Amino acid sequence: MESSAINIPENPLPPGLLQQMNAYWRAANYLSVGQLYLRNNPLLKEPLKLEHVKNMLLGHWGTTPGQNFIYTHLNRIIREYDLNMIYVSGPGHGGPAVVAGTYLEGTYTEVYPNITQDEEGLKRLFTQFSYPGGISSHASPQTPGSIHEGGELGYSLSHSFGAVMDNPDLVVACVVGDGEAETGPLATAWHSNKFLNPLTDGTVLPILHLNGYKISNPTVLARISHEELEQLFRGYGWNPIFVEGDEPEQMHRDMAAALDYAVDRIKQVKYDAEHPNGQRPRWPMIILRSPKGWTGPKEVHGYKIEGNFRAHQIPLAVSASAPAEHLQILENWMKSYKPEELFDEAGKLLPELQALAPEGERRMGANPHANGGNLLRDLRLPDFRNYAVTVDAPGADGEGDTYVSGRFLRDVIKENQEKRNFRIFGPDETVSNRLDIIFEATNRQWDAPIAEHDEFLAADGSVMEMLSEHQCEGWLEGYLLTGRHGLFNCYEAFIHIVDSMFNQHAKWLKASSELSWRRKIASLNILLTSTVWRQDHNGFTHQDPGFIDHVVNKKATIVRVYLPPDANCLLSVMDHCLRSYHYVNVVVAGKHPAPQWLNMEQAVAHCTRGIGIWDFASNDQEADPDVVMACSGDVPTLEILAAVSILREHLPELKIRVINVVDLFKLEKSTEHTHGLTDKDYNELFTTDKPVIFAFHGYPWLVHRLTYNRANNVNMHVRGYKEEGTITTSFDMTVLNEMDRFHLVMDVIDRLPQTGSKGVYLKQQLQDKLIEHKHYINTNGKDMPEILNWKWKA
Numbered sequence: 001m002e003s004s005a006i007n008i009p010e011n012p013l014p015p016g017l018l019q020q021m022n023a024y025w026r027a028a029n030y031l032s033v034g035q036l037y038l039r040n041n042p043l044l045k046e047p048l049k050l051e052h053v054k055n056m057l058l059g060h061w062g063t064t065p066g067q068n069f070i071y072t073h074l075n076r077i078i079r080e081y082d083l084n085m086i087y088v089s090g091p092g093h094g095g096p097a098v099v100a101g102t103y104l105e106g107t108y109t110e111v112y113p114n115i116t117q118d119e120e121g122l123k124r125l126f127t128q129f130s131y132p133g134g135i136s137s138h139a140s141p142q143t144p145g146s147i148h149e150g151g152e153l154g155y156s157l158s159h160s161f162g163a164v165m166d167n168p169d170l171v172v173a174c175v176v177g178d179g180e181a182e183t184g185p186l187a188t189a190w191h192s193n194k195f196l197n198p199l200t201d202g203t204v205l206p207i208l209h210l211n212g213y214k215i216s217n218p219t220v221l222a223r224i225s226h227e228e229l230e231q232l233f234r235g236y237g238w239n240p241i242f243v244e245g246d247e248p249e250q251m252h253r254d255m256a257a258a259l260d261y262a263v264d265r266i267k268q269v270k271y272d273a274e275h276p277n278g279q280r281p282r283w284p285m286i287i288l289r290s291p292k293g294w295t296g297p298k299e300v301h302g303y304k305i306e307g308n309f310r311a312h313q314i315p316l317a318v319s320a321s322a323p324a325e326h327l328q329i330l331e332n333w334m335k336s337y338k339p340e341e342l343f344d345e346a347g348k349l350l351p352e353l354q355a356l357a358p359e360g361e362r363r364m365g366a367n368p369h370a371n372g373g374n375l376l377r378d379l380r381l382p383d384f385r386n387y388a389v390t391v392d393a394p395g396a397d398g399e400g401d402t403y404v405s406g407r408f409l410r411d412v413i414k415e416n417q418e419k420r421n422f423r424i425f426g427p428d429e430t431v432s433n434r435l436d437i438i439f440e441a442t443n444r445q446w447d448a449p450i451a452e453h454d455e456f457l458a459a460d461g462s463v464m465e466m467l468s469e470h471q472c473e474g475w476l477e478g479y480l481l482t483g484r485h486g487l488f489n490c491y492e493a494f495i496h497i498v499d500s501m502f503n504q505h506a507k508w509l510k511a512s513s514e515l516s517w518r519r520k521i522a523s524l525n526i527l528l529t530s531t532v533w534r535q536d537h538n539g540f541t542h543q544d545p546g547f548i549d550h551v552v553n554k555k556a557t558i559v560r561v562y563l564p565p566d567a568n569c570l571l572s573v574m575d576h577c578l579r580s581y582h583y584v585n586v587v588v589a590g591k592h593p594a595p596q597w598l599n600m601e602q603a604v605a606h607c608t609r610g611i612g613i614w615d616f617a618s619n620d621q622e623a624d625p626d627v628v629m630a631c632s633g634d635v636p637t638l639e640i641l642a643a644v645s646i647l648r649e650h651l652p653e654l655k656i657r658v659i660n661v662v663d664l665f666k667l668e669k670s671t672e673h674t675h676g677l678t679d680k681d682y683n684e685l686f687t688t689d690k691p692v693i694f695a696f697h698g699y700p701w702l703v704h705r706l707t708y709n710r711a712n713n714v715n716m717h718v719r720g721y722k723e724e725g726t727i728t729t730s731f732d733m734t735v736l737n738e739m740d741r742f743h744l745v746m747d748v749i750d751r752l753p754q755t756g757s758k759g760v761y762l763k764q765q766l767q768d769k770l771i772e773h774k775h776y777i778n779t780n781g782k783d784m785p786e787i788l789n790w791k792w793k794a
Contacts, residue, residue, distance in 0.1 A: 028068035030337040032096035035129035042122035048331040058130035060093030062312040065294040067097035078358045087364040089139040090156030091177030098139040105357035107365030119347030141512040145365035147481040154183035158474020161192040163482040164202030166420040179214035185470035190236040198273035206285040211292035213309035239282040244289040373519020375483030380415040384575040388600035395792030402591040404567035406437040425472040426489040434591040469497040485522040492528040493544040506554040520582040533635040539727035545698035556673040561664040565637040568603035590634040610663030617658035625657035632661035633697025643744035667706040691751040696720035731783040742766040
């Protein structure tokens with residue numbers, strides 16, 4: 001063990017304990033190899049035969065023995081110091097290690113009683129791994145104690161920091177793989193130590209596991225010098241402790257000393273926080289350098305295995321088509337762990353080894369924080385109706401929808417400050433997204449120096465901001481997975497940065513919902529603003545409404561998408577989302593001053609339905625409509641209503657029905673999504689034969705996709721964003737994408753031949769208006785007065 005400039009006391013394990021811990025580690029390694037290879041003969045009571053081996057060998061060995069080593073040593077310090085600890089397995093395929101660890105401690109059998117602590121249970125444990133109908137090779141939701149699957153690399157450290165926020169007694173041991181450490185999100189996450197409050201938050205103990213290789217390449221951090229590596233992490237603000245080698249006895253001693261030192265440092269940081277000295281704490285971390293595939297085959301057919309990339313997955317092919325001697329190599333490998341010294345005749349771990357594991361909820365697989373729904377408490381929410389804006393008539397002036405919702409969120413923070421179970425996350429956009437009123441109740445949490453003219457920074461804030469969407473998403477996911485509530489606010493165009501993170505979380509929710517022992521957690525709530533239609537100074541780079549297309553791909557039981565048209569609707573939707581569990585709720589709303597359409601009573605009714613006819617804008621109450629004018633989103637709603645006002649003024653004989661969609665999944669069939677309309681209800685709204693002109697916030701084809709098998713789909717004509725945009729006026733954005741009021745009216749005329757000559761003349765007038773508009777904005781740099789000052793009138 002090495003640690004430059006750190007005096008780690010010599011603290012070798014007592015010989016008896018060292019031998020027992022080494023045996024426990026051997027047992028975990030034995031179980032791990034068994035999971036990779038065997039489906040029978042789990043204790044090798046008879047010579048190994050091909051029929052004992054799985055027909056398909058799937059899984060990963062390389063990271064596993066190092067993680068078994070870590071898990072064994074963490075058990076010791078949990079018992080020694082009575083730690084409240086959970087384990088996050090960052091390397092992509094560490095499943096065998098976490099399954100082995102939770103099985104040896106007894107948690108796995110408690111959760112899955114058929115995986116018994118005997119020979120038959122071992123057979124089932126081995127067979128199910130990477131097997132049809134079994135479990136995956138990651139630390140998946142099926143694995144007790146897991147809050148992080150690890151299949152996609154980069155988020156273990158962010159998840160870990162999210163988990164300890166507002167959990168002052170929790171310690172998260174986060175194993176970071178050296179391949180994972182090359183990802184951008186993980187590299188960013190090392191800076192999370194600048195945001196942790198030692199008094200109100202828990203502790204993350206990162207363990208960087210350097211085993212040298214990825215799938216087939218060396219890793220960067222494993223190939224730089226010891227000095228450079230230490231300087232890197234000291235530069236990040238950490239106190240690195242090195243444990244390096246491959247000789248088991250010495251490595252056990254060094255790891256034990258390193259962990260004792262780390263616990264001592266953590267206690268010192270906590271103490272210093274109560275007696276501040278003006279210094280930012282340097283939290284400890286461990287850098288463990290051990291061979292990839294440690295304790296496995298050294299070499300096969302002249303190819304180096306242990307300590308090489310070839311140990312990454314299945315290091316030894318065993319099958320009818322593989323060399324016959326491979327079966328003997330596998331048997332010798334498994335017997336090298338001396339299972340007869342680890343398990344009794346019935347297949348149960350020996351009592352003296354069982355005693356090394358923590359007890360009860362101190363076991364990492366049984367810790368309630370790793371099944372966060374067990375700890376989840378409802379938010380205390382103020383009555384959102386108290387924040388309503390006054391709408392005496394449709395089209396009233398508005399302050400900005402997110403600005404209004406900010407007052408509600410401010411008081412959500414106030415109501416839950418004592419419980420410390422609600423936070424807002426965002427990449428330096430809370431002010432830009434016009435939610436800054438929340439800073440009347442809280443601050444941004446920040447544990448680095450604060451300069452004289454900084455704003456809203458404090459050690460104990462409830463807002464987490466760092467200019468990394470990955471980091472904010474990871475923090476929030478970790479916060480939710482350990483039983484708390486939160487909201488992520490982000491620019492609409494840049495939420496795509498976390499597309500794959502959203503994927504993994506949605507998959508986690510889906511998989512965990514199918515497990516009776518997993519409790520539901522609070523929903524992942526994402527508020528998207530600074531939307532595609534209002535990028536007057538940012539232009540084309542900030543225009544992309546496609547995240548909702550991505551969300552729609554996920555299981556209907558998990559995802560929800562809301563597009564409230566005004567502030568009162570946003571308040572109603574936000575209250576609903578904050579009360580919900582086990583969903584991903586995506587809410588798209590504007591932040592700029594805009595017309596308000598519904599009073600609070602109307603908004604609640606409309607949002608509860610999710611879709612509805614707006615009576616005040618429709619004139620088809622006594623006859624079938626000639627055309628349906630539909631909208632979803634705040635700007636599309638404005639343009640549809642402006643188009644309707646033109647039509648009703650110039651073509652008063654037309655019967656028009658106006659439909660607004662808040663809940664996007666209302667468009668889908670009820671057989672496909674629980675929020676979807678039945679065919680009967682859908683046809684009553686949209687008719688079966690009349691043209692539907694639909695102004696949509698996002699890409700038009702999403703509406704076509706959701707309605708593709710509806711009766712009237714052939715008459716569905718959607719206008720939305722089609723990748724046209726620049727730095728221009730807000731109205732010109734709609735013109736460039738042909739979703740403006742003038743194009744919408746012309747679309748109606750084109751589809752209703754009964755408008756005759758009146759329609760032809762109106763269409764030409766509108767074409768002239770578009771020319772006038774272009775000349776006006778080029779000359780004056782702003783929209784025409786009739787656009788800026790437009791008011792709704794029937």
